[in-house]
Amino acid sequence: QSDVAGDLASILLTEEQLGSQLDEIAAQIDADYAGKDLLLVGVLKGAVMVMADLARRLHHPVQMDWMAVSSYGSGTKSSGVVRILKDLDSDLTGRNVLIVEDIIDSGLTLSWLVSNLRSRGPASVEIATMLRKPDAAKVDVDVKYVGFDIPNEFVVGYGLDYAEKYRNLPFVGTLAPHVYS
Ligand code: PRP
Ligand code: MN
Ligand code: MG
Secondary structure, three states: OOOHHHHEEEEEEOHHHHHHHHHHHHHHHHHHOOOOOOEEEEEEOOOHHHHHHHHOOOOOOOEEEEEEEEOOOOOOOOOOOOEEEEOOOOOOOOOEEEEEEEEEOOOHHHHHHHHHHHOOOOOEEEEEEEEEOHHHOOOOOOOOEEEEEOOOOOEEEOOEOEOOEOOOOOOEEEEOHHHHO
């Protein structure tokens, strides 16, 4: 197992860039949900990094729960087939839910997830995502908080994987074509 540096084509977003964007998003969330109940729902596994870094920036008291859904398997293309691998522990009735995601690519995962969670009787369902690829969108998803709009390239790091690798990189990088072609 060699160093990952040779697998990366470039660094797209540094740890500092991700962090300062999260500072702003956290301040907005604190303001928007002041005096309200808030349940953060992290989407495993990709959202682990953004959930941890966002939640610790909030002054608002929140609860955190997790759902595991997968639409990618080990490839680079979304299949559009969303499977629940682990459901929430929480009852959503009357709750303000904020889904926390690492990336919106085609939008298929989140558009499915939002309607699934809305059917459970919450007071509100909103989305916070670190990354979004506007040029890859297959369905429109209404997102309240976005870290960065990025080009339609295959990116890894900060929770994002290729075949389960690279999630632990503290930055977002583009994967060199030789890795997946
Ligand atoms: C990735 C990513 C998002 C989703 C975005 O998850 O973390 O959840 O795909 O793609 P979409 O907008 O095209 O639906 P993945 O299914 O790879 O599972 P993972 O989080 O466990 O890596
Ligand atoms: Mn994911
Ligand atoms: Mg994945």
